[in-house]
Structures are given as structure tokens and as C-alpha cells.
Amino acid sequence: MLPFARVSIVGLGLIGSSIARAVRHHMPTVRLTAHDADPAVRARARALDLADDVTDTAGAAVMDADLVILCVPVGAMRAAAEAIAADLPADVIVSDVGSCKQSIAAALAEVLPGVSVVPAHPVAGTEHSGPDAGFATLFHKRWCILTPAGDADPAAVMRVSSFWEKIGADVEIMDARHHDLVLAVTSHVPHLIAYSIVGTASDLEEVTNSEVIKFSAGGFRDFTRIASSDPTMWRDVFLNNREAVLEMLQRLTEDVTMLQRAIRWGDGDTLFDLFTRTRAVRRSIIEHGQDDPRPDFGREHI
Numbered sequence: 001m002l003p004f005a006r007v008s009i010v011g012l013g014l015i016g017s018s019i020a021r022a023v024r025h026h027m028p029t030v031r032l033t034a035h036d037a038d039p040a041v042r043a044r045a046r047a048l049d050l051a052d053d054v055t056d057t058a059g060a061a062v063m064d065a066d067l068v069i070l071c072v073p074v075g076a077m078r079a080a081a082e083a084i085a086a087d088l089p090a091d092v093i094v095s096d097v098g099s100c101k102q103s104i105a106a107a108l109a110e111v112l113p114g115v116s117v118v119p120a121h122p123v124a125g126t127e128h129s130g131p132d133a134g135f136a137t138l139f140h141k142r143w144c145i146l147t148p149a150g151d152a153d154p155a156a157v158m159r160v161s162s163f164w165e166k167i168g169a170d171v172e173i174m175d176a177r178h179h180d181l182v183l184a185v186t187s188h189v190p191h192l193i194a195y196s197i198v199g200t201a202s203d204l205e206e207v208t209n210s211e212v213i214k215f216s217a218g219g220f221r222d223f224t225r226i227a228s229s230d231p232t233m234w235r236d237v238f239l240n241n242r243e244a245v246l247e248m249l250q251r252l253t254e255d256v257t258m259l260q261r262a263i264r265w266g267d268g269d270t271l272f273d274l275f276t277r278t279r280a281v282r283r284s285i286i287e288h289g290q291d292d293p294r295p296d297f298g299r300e301h302i
């Protein structure tokens with residue numbers, strides 16, 4: 001039994017197109033409609049046959065849907081919700097895939113009063129964006145966190161949960177505020193560190209005549225992958241998860257200062273103890289973690 005018969009996707013980039021491909025694969029009888037604000041993306045989506053109907057307006061994509069998933073950058077969620085508000089059927093469920101949840105929940109509650117909203121965050125992605133970057137297995141064995149409000153309809157939560165399980169994800173339910181704190185540590189601040197270190201290296205490049213690129217070792221290359229992630233998406237994440245990111249950055253700054261002091265005073269024990277602890281974290285992620293869709297991710301140096 002399928003949780004939804006008519007699914008509509010608004011925003012056909014990496015995540016929207018991956019959901020479309022996964023629905024096609026796992027629930028081929030679902031009628032899939034979709035819209036993207038960018039005409040070039042719509043044309044590409046039609047060429048890739050990502051949906052039964054790729055519509056020129058957001059309203060046309062949602063008017064018959066029983067599930068609408070907003071897959072646009074966090075800062076565009078409000079505009080996307082405004083564009084569909086007048087055309088939503090009475091018993092529709094609206095969801096989203098934004099990387100932070102509190103600000104989107106507030107915007108959707110304001111723009112879509114009385115609509116059943118079940119927010120989601122698939123904790124799966126890559127540094128790539130756009131409709132060509134998506135793939136059907138992106139969500140396999142990856143977490144999808146649902147952050148329903150306290151008064152959400154339990155049946156709607158069950159159906160959205162079942163939808164994500166059907167496309168391969170493991171579902172966890174979490175309070176939106178807690179989600180934003182956890183993701184600030186595990187995803188948002190790491191991205192900020194990558195943007196920052198690659199930015200610093202690129203400033204230094206002027207001084208070192210390209211040695212930064214020439215001799216870039218594994219660690220730096222890993223940072224450049226993360227730091228090549230979509231600028232619009234990540235600008236929006238930081239502006240919308242401001243409090244949690246600032247709180248975690250404060251903690252990080254204190255810990256970096258502690259390391260600075262250990263290096264200055266030759267305190268090898270502090271360095272060794274921390275590095276031993278962090279190595280154990282990595283090992284436990286590999287041993288207990290979920291499979292990553294990228295071919296060699298996490299398995300290269302156990």
C-alpha cells in the first residue's frame with residue numbers, strides 16, 4: 001500500500017531530482033508532477049523525464065497532489081510556499097527537505113495556516129547541485145529526520161515516514177530545535193570550517209605562487225570537496241540556523257584556543273589524548289554508521 005498516490009516536487013535540483021528518480025524506481029505507479037522556478041531546469045527535467053508532468057507554474061504542479069515536497073534552498077521556502085498556497089487541495093500534506101528546520105517551520109506555518117505540514121531533512125547529499133546531479137539511491141540507508149510540530153496529525157507523520165522508508169531511508173523523529181543544534185555540530189559548522197580553510201589557503205596562494213594547490217595533500221583536498229558545495233544553499237543555511245551555529249562556533253573557538261595553548265607549551269599529552277579520542281569517533285562511525293552512496297566514502301582508511 002502506497003502512502004501517497006500523487007506526489008508533487010517543487011525544486012528539481014540535487015534533492016528534488018533524486019526524490020523524483022527514487023519515486024520512479026520504488027513507487028512507479030505514483031503520479032509525479034514537478035515545478036522549478038528556473039526555465040532551464042524545467043527544460044532539463046523534461047529531457048531527463050524526471051516527472052509525468054513538469055509544469056510552468058508552481059500552482060499547476062500541486063493542484064492534484066496528496067504530498068507536496070518543497071526542495072528549494074532554505075531561503076526560498078517561504079516564496080515557494082506562497083506560490084502554491086492558493087492551489088493546494090484540501091487534504092494535502094506539505095513537506096520540505098531543508099537542512100535546518102525551525103525557520104522553515106515558522107515560515108510555512110505563517111504562509112500555509114491550517115495546512116498539514118510534516119517537515120523532513122534527508123541527511124544525505126553531495127557537494128553537487130542541479131537536476132543532473134541527482135540519483136535514485138541517494139537516500140538508501142541514510143537518515144531522514146522528521147520534525148513535526150507538537151500538534152501535527154500523527155497519521156500524516158506516519159504517511160511521510162512511510163514515504164521516506166519506501167525510497168530507502170531510515171526515519172527518525174526529532175524536535176526542530178534539537179535538530180538544528182545537532183546539525184549545526186555535525187554538518188553546518190564542518191562546512192563553515194571547510195569554507196574558511198579553503199578561503200585562507202586561496203588568499204595565501206598569492207603569496208606562495210600556487211604551492212597550496214600543487215602540494216595539496218589528502219586532508220586539504222577533502223576540505224575543497226566540501227567547500228565546493230552550493231553557495232546559495234549554504235548561505236541560506238547559515239543565515240537561517242544562526243543561533244545554533246553561533247553557539248557551536250563559540251564552543252569550537254574555545255577548543256581551538258585550548259589546542260593552540262597545548263602546541264605553544266609543548267603539551268603533547270593533550271594533543272595525543274584528543275587525537276586518540278577523535279580516531280575512536282571515526283572508527284565507531286565506520287563500524288556502526290550507515291552506508292554512504294559515494295563509492296569509497298568512509299571505507300578507504302579504516
Ligand SMILES: NC(=O)C1=CN([C@@H]2O[C@H](COP(=O)(O)OP(=O)(O)OC[C@H]3O[C@@H](n4cnc5c(N)ncnc54)[C@H](O)[C@@H]3O)[C@@H](O)[C@H]2O)C=CC1
Nearest residue numbers: 011013014015037038072073074076098099125126129130
Ligand atoms: N545538497 C545537499 O546535499 C542537501 C540539501 N538539502 C536541502 O535541500 C534543499 C535543496 O537543495 P539542493 O537540491 O541541493 O539544491 P539545488 O541548488 O540543486 O536545487 C534547488 C532548486 O530549487 C530551485 N528553486 C529556487 N527557488 C525556487 C522557488 N521559489 N520555486 C521553485 N523552485 C525554486 C532552483 O532553481 C534549483 O533548481 C535545500 O533546502 C537544502 O538545504 C538537504 C539535504 C542535503
Ligand SMILES: O=C(O)C(=O)Cc1ccc(O)cc1
Nearest residue numbers: 099122123124125126127187
Ligand atoms: O556532501 C556532504 O558531505 C554533505 O554533507 C551533504 C549534505 C549537505 C547538507 C545536508 O543537509 C545534508 C547532507
